[in-house]
Amino acid sequence: MHDLFTEVWESVRRNRLRTILTGFAVAWGIFMIIVLLGAGNGLMGAFNQGGRDFASNTMMMGGGWTTKPYDGLKEGRRVRLDMSDMERLDKEPFAQYVDDVTTTHTQGGFTMTYGRRYYTNVSLCGTFPSYSDMNKIQIVAGRFINEKDINERRKVIVLSNLMAQNFLNGGNNFRDLLGKRVKVGNFSFQVIGIRKGDESSDDRDLYVPYSTIKTIFALDNRIDQMTFTFHGLNTEEENEAFEKELKASVNTAHRAAPDDESATWIWNRFTQNLQMEKGSRILHTALWIIGLFTLLGGIVGVSNIMLITVKERTHEFGIRKAIGASPWNIMKLIVAESVTITAFFGYIGMALGMLACTLMDKTLGQSEMEVFDQSIRLLVNPTVGMDVALEATLVLIIAGTLAGLAPARKAARVRPIEALRDE
Numbered sequence: 001m002h003d004l005f006t007e008v009w010e011s012v013r014r015n016r017l018r019t020i021l022t023g024f025a026v027a028w029g030i031f032m033i034i035v036l037l038g039a040g041n042g043l044m045g046a047f048n049q050g051g052r053d054f055a056s057n058t059m060m061m062g063g064g065w066t067t068k069p070y071d072g073l074k075e076g077r078r079v080r081l082d083m084s085d086m087e088r089l090d091k092e093p094f095a096q097y098v099d100d101v102t103t104t105h106t107q108g109g110f111t112m113t114y115g116r117r118y119y120t121n122v123s124l125c126g127t128f129p130s131y132s133d134m135n136k137i138q139i140v141a142g143r144f145i146n147e148k149d150i151n152e153r154r155k156v157i158v159l160s161n162l163m164a165q166n167f168l169n170g171g172n173n174f175r176d177l178l179g180k181r182v183k184v185g186n187f188s189f190q191v192i193g194i195r196k197g198d199e200s201s202d203d204r205d206l207y208v209p210y211s212t213i214k215t216i217f218a219l220d221n222r223i224d225q226m227t228f229t230f231h232g233l234n235t236e237e238e239n240e241a242f243e244k245e246l247k248a249s250v251n252t253a254h255r256a257a258p259d260d261e262s263a264t265w266i267w268n269r270f271t272q273n274l275q276m277e278k279g280s281r282i283l284h285t286a287l288w289i290i291g292l293f294t295l296l297g298g299i300v301g302v303s304n305i306m307l308i309t310v311k312e313r314t315h316e317f318g319i320r321k322a323i324g325a326s327p328w329n330i331m332k333l334i335v336a337e338s339v340t341i342t343a344f345f346g347y348i349g350m351a352l353g354m355l356a357c358t359l360m361d362k363t364l365g366q367s368e369m370e371v372f373d374q375s376i377r378l379l380v381n382p383t384v385g386m387d388v389a390l391e392a393t394l395v396l397i398i399a400g401t402l403a404g405l406a407p408a409r410k411a412a413r414v415r416p417i418e419a420l421r422d423e
Contacts, residue, residue: 018308022301023345026399029295030346030392034353034384035360036287042365042382044280057233058134058269061085061246062225063254070257079254079263082221088249089228097242100130101228105213110185112206114167114177122163122204124184126213134227137207141174142193149192149209157182157189158207160197187216230270239271295395299342299403306338306407317411327412334411338404339397346396350389357383 063079089098108123131137132144140161149156159182164174167182174194181188184206197203213219233239243266248258256263310317317330365379 018305019341022298022305023341023348025298025301026295026342026396027298027345027349027352029291029298030349030396031353031356032294033288033291033392033395034350034388035356036291037284037388038353038357038360038382038384039379040283040287041384042360042379044276044283045380045382056269056273057229057231058227059230059243060225060227060267060269061250062265064262064265066256066260067262068257068260070260071255073255077256079251079256080222081226081250081254081264082223084221085250085253086223086226088253089226094242094246094249097230097232099229099231100134101226102128102131102134103210103223103226104131105210105219105224106205107213107217112163112182112184114180114182117167117169119163119166119204122184122206124213125205125207126210127207128210130229131207131227134229138196140194140196142178142191144193144195145207145209150211153211153215154209155187155189155212156192156208157184158193158195159191160203160205161194162197162203163206164194233270236271236274239268243268292395295399298345299399302338302342302400302403303406305341306334306404307410309337310334310407310411314411318415321415331408331412334408335401335404338407339400342400342403343393343396346392346399350392354384354389 061081063081066073066075066077066079069075086101086103088094089101104125104127106123106125108121110122110124112119112122127145128150129144129146132139137144139158141164142158144158145156148154159177161172161174164177165172167177168174177191177194180191182191183189189206189208195207230242233242247261247264247266251258251260251263254263317325320330321327360379360382365382
């Protein structure tokens, strides 16, 4: 093995400029693969960044407008969900799949005061305990709403850390606010928890028990939407069947056609994730194809210089075969040189590509744009993992072998008598 690499090194050293120029094409191909895959990962991360705010097995359902006449009623009628629809999920055939159900009712436009400090344009969001898990609310001090708060209709409230910092004059000792009372509009609430606020948007939501909101504002049983987590629905087909059955049941209860798709709507985070994963795989494959075509130019270059090498060393190969070298020995020498050139320059391109991804993360990855009054990062973690490095290594080995295979076979077929005549 040592003799083999010594011969490869001597061959490369004799043709340094030619080797470097050809190797540059290989390095550029691998560099483009790494950068494209990193950018693709960052783009998909940006698309999925909102998903961290919801449990992946979550559905949301709300009312819409009828588009078909049914049960003596004309189309164009508004369908409003109510508490009976939430109770419907606790019965078969839905109960076997549904875990927790929640809803929210929001009343906005209030001013919240604490001592001499205040926060304007806040919203009271009445909800249930399960809302915290479904929306991945992080409590940094105290607790979220519990069942006792709901049953006793307590006037308790959960603030964001951004609001708490304002009340504490920029301080972070949030426990100092627990048990204190704040005034929202004309209503007084006791602070029971501080949650982590969304710094990318104008987060002014205050969470209170749903029963409290219902009592304060004399709400009826109607709700805007309901959200629930589920289990046991593992494929798109199972989810679609469940959604169809649920829509038909709710539509019928509100005197709408069971097959009226517009009477109610369902937003399914699980199927959305499946679609995003499918799109991610398609994008990943497309970027690999583009990168491989870029690498192909380098592979053709390596193959060409190996053909030139074989031509230049025809006399040498004739002598080797005349003194007993087998065709495999000749092929092994050419393929080893091809793989060495491809791997060496390929790893240089890979290292530069990973460095470029890191720079991209530090620059474009920190840039944001405004979409519907929310700040969205352009790229989220535009890097590649060890799996991509291993895949690129395999590509380099295969590419180097293929690049050297044709020249190696030509070298192996050299006849000693003809080679010795060659000048």
